[in-house]
Amino acid sequence: MGLCHGKPNEHQSKQSLSITTNEEEEEEEAPKTPLNLFSPFPSLFKTSSPAVSSSSVSSTPLRIFKRPFPPPSPAKHIRAFLARRHGSSTKPDQASIPEGSECEVGLDKAFGFSKQFGSYYEIDGEVGRGHFGFTCSAKGKKGSLKGHHVAVKVIPKSKVRSSCD
Numbered sequence: 372m373g374l375c376h377g378k379p380n381e382h383q384s385k386q387s388l389s390i391t392t393n394e395e396e397e398e399e400e401a402p403k404t405p406l407n408l409f410s411p412f413p414s415l416f417k418t419s420s421p422a423v424s425s426s427s428v429s430s431t432p433l434r435i436f437k438r439p440f441p442p443p444s445p446a447k448h449i450r451a452f453l454a455r456r457h458g459s460s461t462k463p464d465q466a467s468i469p470e471g472s473e474c475e476v477g478l479d480k481a482f483g484f485s486k487q488f489g490s491y492y493e494i495d496g497e498v499g500r501g502h503f504g505f506t507c508s509a510k511g512k513k514g515s516l517k518g519h520h521v522a523v524k525v526i527p528k529s530k531v532r533s534s535c536d
């Protein structure tokens with residue numbers, strides 16, 4: 372309505388200047404990141420942080436997604452299980468797997484290629500192959516299998532792994 376004056380009214384211009392000044396003050400007082408008001412983790416959104424106070428709007432500050440506390444370690448459950456298993460007197464870090472005893476109980480030392488095998492069996496030739504080794508036909512030379520045709524499966528030592536290795 373009063374905008375058609377030829378000369379600008381000094382009073383109005385002062386008013387408009389003061390209004391503009393007030394807006395600038397409000398802008399300065401307003402938080403730069405509105406997330407601050409609703410953030411459950413205000414320490415992560417401090418305006419003094421270089422990541423947030425930087426003027427680049429397009430870049431997302433990665434610190435927003437940082438967890439305020441580390442996730443629970445799954446190793447704690449394992450340690451608790453070991454503590455229950457070995458008793459509370461033994462620390463789980465000190466609990467060790469018994470060496471030697473289990474291997475000696477479970478291992479059949481008679482298993483394997485006997486040094487006298489050649490004196491007991493005569494190997495004819497390969498009849499087939501499996502995943503671990505190959506099978507040969509053989510004929511017994513001594514003992515109860517003398518004269519009998521048998522199949523001998525040969526497994527290389529490199530394919531055999533025991534728990535003691």
Ligand SMILES: Nc1ncnc2c1ncn2[C@@H]1O[C@H](COP(=O)(O)OP(=O)(O)OP(=O)(O)O)[C@@H](O)[C@H]1O
Pocket residue numbers: 498499500501502503504505506521522524
């Ligand atoms: N008694 C047998 N008489 C004739 N041929 C045999 C005899 N045993 C095995 N074979 C032959 O040897 C091949 C391999 O036998 P093997 O028992 O090694 O097979 P596999 O069990 O599949 O092997 P792997 O356990 O190493 O995977 C067979 O496919 C068969 O052709």
